[in-house]
Amino acid sequence: MGLEERRRRRIARRQSEILAAAARVFAEKSYANATTRDIAAEADVAEGTLYNYFGSKRDILLAIASEADAPMEAAVGQAMAMETRQAMVYMFEQALDLSAARLDFARTLVGEAWLDDHILQQFLMARLQAIHARLTEFIRARIAAGAFRPIEPDLGARVAMSIFGGLMLPVLRGVAPIPSAEERRALAEGIVDVLLDGVRARPLQP
Structure with missing residues (x-):
């Protein structure tokens, strides 16, 4: 590995550390009430060091918004x-x-989207629309393959996202604890069960 590649990796690692620290601070204090000094203290760096990686507190927020749903998109993909x-x-x-x-x-993305139209439209809604489009395409393909009964793919995607969002919203708000690994597995099983089989009682198998 060359010196330039090591430098790029070092910069990327420090940026990730700063963003993770800022997300914790914003989630606890809100973006408006947090300062770059708070972020620097949480990241264990000098306040001036932040400006080597981000031009302002706003730039840090936008970087968090850009990264917030990337793993989710990968999972949906x-x-x-x-x-x-x-x-x-x-x-x-x-x-x-x-x-x-x-x-x-x-938490940072959803909280700031409530107050900031730019965050709402350019980040939160854009990501949700991308996820919705991929789910719609998936459902349409499974209908064509005969695996799903004929339904409106757009509606199916909305239902799936609504179930998932409804489960996570209390956790995002901080009024419910983070589900354990075992609970997350059970929730995933439940989501798929409702989506594929519904809630109607099925006849007993002979």
């Missing part, structure tokens, strides 16, 4: 190649795991 029930469970479990691991990023 895996759905395009999934054909079994257990594969779908794995997809939702991964999405729940990623949400739990990056909770401060998600």
Whole structure:
């Protein structure tokens, strides 16, 4: 590995550390009430060091918004190649795991989107629309393959996102604890069960 590559990796690592620290500070204090001094203290760097990586507190917020849903998009992207029930469970479990691991990023994004139209439209809504489009495409493909009964793909995608969002919203708000790994697995199983089988009682098998 050359010196330039090591330098790029070092910069990327420090940027990630600063963003993680800022997300924790913003989630706790809110963006408006946090200062660059707070972020620097949380990241264990000098305040002036922040400006070697980001031009302002606003730039840090925008970088967090850019990264907040990237892992979620990656998890949804895996759905395009999934054909079994257990594969779908794995997809939702991964999405729940990623949400739990990056909770401060998600809290910052959702909290600031409520107050900042730019964050709402350019980051939160754009990401949600991208996820919705991929889920719609997935459902349409599974209908064409005969795996799903004929439904409106757009509606199916909205239902899936609503179930997931409804489960995570209390956690994002801080009024419910982060589900354990076992609970996240059970939630993923439950989401897939409702999506694929609904809530109607099924006849007993002979």
